[in-house]
Amino acid sequence: MILKNINHDCAYHTQKLATMFFPLEKITSDGESDIVVITEKRENSISVSARVYSKEHTLCDVQKSDDTARELSLLMYRTLSEITGFCPPWGILYGVRPARLMHATVEKLGEEGARQKFLSDLVTPKKTELALEVMHRENRIIELSENNSFSLYVSIPFCPSRCAYCSFVSHSIENAGELIPEYTELLCRELEEIAKAADALSLKLETIYFGGGTPTTLSAAQLSKVLDTIENNFDLSTLREYTVEAGRPDTVDGEKLSVLRSFGVDRISINPQTFSDEVRKNVGRRHTTQQTIEAYELARKLGFDNINMDFIAGLSGESVASFSSGIDRAVSLGLDSVTVHNLALKSAAHLVTEKEFFDQSENNTAAMMVDYAYDALTKNGYNPYYMYRQSKSLGNLENVGYAREGKECLYNVFMMDETHSVFAAGAGAVTKLKGRSYNNIERVYNYKYPYEYLANFDEVLKRKQRIYDFYAHI
Numbered sequence: 362m363i364l365k366n367i368n369h370d371c372a373y374h375t376q377k378l379a380t381m382f383f384p385l386e387k388i389t390s391d392g393e394s395d396i397v398v399i400t401e402k403r404e405n406s407i408s409v410s411a412r413v414y415s416k417e418h419t420l421c422d423v424q425k426s427d428d429t430a431r432e433l434s435l436l437m438y439r440t441l442s443e444i445t446g447f448c449p450p451w452g453i454l455y456g457v458r459p460a461r462l463m464h465a466t467v468e469k470l471g472e473e474g475a476r477q478k479f480l481s482d483l484v485t486p487k488k489t490e491l492a493l494e495v496m497h498r499e500n501r502i503i504e505l506s507e508n509n510s511f512s513l514y515v516s517i518p519f520c521p522s523r524c525a526y527c528s529f530v531s532h533s534i535e536n537a538g539e540l541i542p543e544y545t546e547l548l549c550r551e552l553e554e555i556a557k558a559a560d561a562l563s564l565k566l567e568t569i570y571f572g573g574g575t576p577t578t579l580s581a582a583q584l585s586k587v588l589d590t591i592e593n594n595f596d597l598s599t600l601r602e603y604t605v606e607a608g609r610p611d612t613v614d615g616e617k618l619s620v621l622r623s624f625g626v627d628r629i630s631i632n633p634q635t636f637s638d639e640v641r642k643n644v645g646r647r648h649t650t651q652q653t654i655e656a657y658e659l660a661r662k663l664g665f666d667n668i669n670m671d672f673i674a675g676l677s678g679e680s681v682a683s684f685s686s687g688i689d690r691a692v693s694l695g696l697d698s699v700t701v702h703n704l705a706l707k708s709a710a711h712l713v714t715e716k717e718f719f720d721q722s723e724n725n726t727a728a729m730m731v732d733y734a735y736d737a738l739t740k741n742g743y744n745p746y747y748m749y750r751q752s753k754s755l756g757n758l759e760n761v762g763y764a765r766e767g768k769e770c771l772y773n774v775f776m777m778d779e780t781h782s783v784f785a786a787g788a789g790a791v792t793k794l795k796g797r798s799y800n801n802i803e804r805v806y807n808y809k810y811p812y813e814y815l816a817n818f819d820e821v822l823k824r825k826q827r828i829y830d831f832y833a834h835i
Contacts, residue, residue: 362379362383362386362388362389362394362395362396362397362398363388363389363390363391363392363393363394363396363397363398364376364379364388364389364390364398364399364400365390365391365397365398365399365400366390366400366401367399367400367401367402368401368402368403369400369401369402369429369433371400371429371430371433371434374430374431374433374434375398375400375433375434375437376388377455377752378434378437378438378441378453378455379398379437380455380752381455381752382441382445382447383396384706384752384753384754384757385706385753395413395414395715396412396413396414397411397412398410398411398437398440398441399411400433400436400437402424405423405424406421406422406423406424407421407429407432407433407436408420408421408422408436409433409436409437409439409440410440411440411441411444413441413444413445414715414719415715416444416719417444418440418443418444419440420436420439420440420443422436431453431482434453435453435482435483438452438453438483445719445721446719446721447721447724448483449756449757450484450485450487450488450728450756450757451484451485451488451750451757452479452482452483452484452485453482453483454479454482454484455752456750457749457750457751457752457777458748458749458750458777458778459488459492459495459748459750459759460492460495460496460499460748461496461499461777461778462492463475463479463492463493463495463496464496464499464500466478466479467496472493475493476489476490476493487732488759491735491745491748491759491761492748494744494745495745495746495747495748495761498744498745498746498747498769499746499747499774499778502746502769502771502774502775503774503775503780505567505601505771506567506775506780506781507565507781508797509562509563509564509565510564510565510566510567510780510781510782511559511564511565511566511567511781511782511783511784512566512567512568512569512570512772512775512776512781512782512783512784513555513566513568513569513570513591513595513783513784513785513786514569514570514572514772514776514783514784514785514786514790515548515552515569515570515571515572515576515587515591515785515786515787515790516572516573516574516785516786516787516788516789516790516807517571517572517573517574517575517576517578517579517787518573518574518787518788518789518810518811519537519541519544519573519574519575519578519579519811520573520574520575520578520609521575521578521609521611521612521647537811537812540811540812540815541578541583542583543815544787544788544811544814544815545579545583545586545587547814547815547818547821548587548786548787549586549587549590550818550822551786551787551818551821551822551825552587552590552591552594552786553590553594554822554825555784555786555825555828556591556594556595557594558784558825558828558829559595559596559784560596561829562828562829562832564782565599566595566596566597566599566600567599567600567602567771567775567781568600568601568602568603568604568771568772568775569591569600569602569603569604569772570604570606570772570776571604571605571606572606573606573608575606575607575608575612576605576606576607576608577605577606577607577608577609577612577613577617578609578612580617581614581616581617581619581620584620584621585620585624588620588621588624588626589624591624592624592625597625600625601771602627602628602770602771602772603624603625603626603627603628604626604627604628604629604630604770604772605621605626605628605629605630606629606630606632607621607629607630607631607656607660608630608631608632608671609632609646609648610631610632610633610648610652610653610655610656610657611647611648611652613631613656613659613660614659615659615663618659618660618663618665619663622663622664622665627665627666627667628665628667628668628669628770629660629665629667629668629669630668630669630670630671630700631653631656631657631668631669631670632669632670632671633650633653633670633671633672633687634646634672634673634676635673635679635683635684635687636650636653636683636686636687636690637650637678637679637683637687638650639678640676640677640678640679640683643676643677643678644676644677653670654694657670657694657696666697667697667698667768668696668697668698669697669698669699669700669762669764669770670691670694670696670698670699670700671699671701671702672684672687672688672691672699672700672701672702672734673701673702673703673704674701674702674703674704674727674730674731674734674755674758675703675704675723675726675727675730675755676704679730680726681726681729681730681733684730684733684734685730685733685737688701688733688734688737688738689737692737692738692741692743697764697765697768698743698762698763698764698765698768698769698770699734699738699743699762699763699764700747700760700761700762700763701734701738701760701761701763702760703731703751703754703755703756703758703759703760704727704754704755705751705753705754705755706753706754706755707753723756724755724756724757725756727755727756727758728756728758731756731758731759731761734761734763735761738763739763742765742766743763743764743765744763744764744765744766745761745762745763746762746763746764746769747761747762747769747770747773747774747777748760748761748762748777749777776793779793779795779799779802781795782794783795784828785807786807787807787814788807788808788809788810788811788813788814789807789808789809789810790807791804791805791806791807792804792805792807792825792827792828794827794828794831794832796831796835797835801835803827803831805824805825805827805828806824807821807824808820808821
């Protein structure tokens with residue numbers, strides 16, 4: 362699409378709004394396209410003119426304040442909503458962390474003032490109340506953190522197979538399984554270096570989170586090696602939570618679960634994404650609903666009392682009825698928490714007809730799924746405690762974690778809020794160093810892919826020196 366900005370410096374904001382409505386379009390400022398949006402600031406007025414295929418619409422308004430970016434965003438939202446028939450439920454808000462934005466707004470305006478500010482930014486009443494509810498629950502968790510707190514993230518970027526919707530750094534064991542033994546060895550060495558830094562800086566470990574990929578792709582012996590390295594090098598006396606994603610049920614067995622239990626892992630996630638075997642097959646997940654149930658029941662039998670399942674709204678072929686049935690089944694199982702993700706759209710060449718472009722059925726279906734999950738889960742004792750958004754998601758919707766009281770994932774909140782430092786190990790892992798203020802954050806990147814991580818491991822360790830340097834100056 363073509364986006365032209367005339368006589369103002371609000372391009373960042375107008376690009377964010379354009380992405381809400383046209384998430385798969387590459388945005389340029391010239392050339393030819395079926396989609397053209399022109400925003401302009403004149404002496405005392407602003408205007409937005411748009412052409413989307415055969416439809417055109419222009420809105421002009423008198424500028425009422427010095428906040429040109431906000432006024433242009435509101436006008437652009439109205440213009441594009443009129444043309445496309447799509448009204449993103451979060452209005453002109455494009456940030457990843459709506460609950461954190463709500464917190465900042467409440468601090469300035471009070472709770473009712475913040476509510477009115479969100480509504481004036483065209484956020485729907487339901488999403489506004491969701492942001493307030495999540496904010497209150499997040500704040501109770503954030504208060505657990507202290508100035509010397511940190512969390513540990515361990516990346517296991519391997520899966521039995523790669524799912525069609527996946528946007529994470531993950532490699533199937535069919536293609537990269539031979540890397541796992543060496544990867545495990547070097548991962549343990551990196552963890553040892555991180556532990557030395559945490560000890561030297563007298564930091565307090567709050568949570569540990571194994572993600573991926575699928576951490577239980579590792580064998581029981583390999584899992585034991587990594588967990589043993591953590592136990593022998595970190596002070597776990599202050600640990601509040603120890604999570605391992607056992608995401609794919611086809612990687613879960615009694616031996617691996619027993620290893621996790623023996624090292625004090627107290628929270629796991631077994632993720633079906635959907636309880637429809639047909640939908641799951643379509644997206645490349647090679648396991649069945651029955652395997653999910655069996656893995657869950659085995660984990661319960663072995664003593665796990667904090668188990669999460671993930672679901673994705675908007676998967677290809679999933680109906681509102683089948684998604685809703687899956688949520689109902691999750692409730693009936695007695696899960697401790699349920700995380701509902703909204704399908705993230707992959708960037709790709711995206712050629713559609715005009716009729717297809719204006720078809721809002723996928724957005725509407727995803728919205729109905731997300732709304733059903735909220736209603737069903739909250740009615741059954743699950744509270745929304747954690748939320749984030751992605752810029753390219755179906756229907757511009759949100760991802761929400763729901764949990765029974767006391768079963769919230771602390772790491773998720775600490776990480777999303779950027780409450781304290783997160784030291785990260787493994788391929789694709791990003792260490793976030795947090796200073797005294799929200800804005801004082803520095804990132805230290807590991808190499809993205811496992812083969813790069815292995816080939817450049819000395820550089821990985823060298824970069825960890827930045828932890829010492831950062832803490833020396835805060």
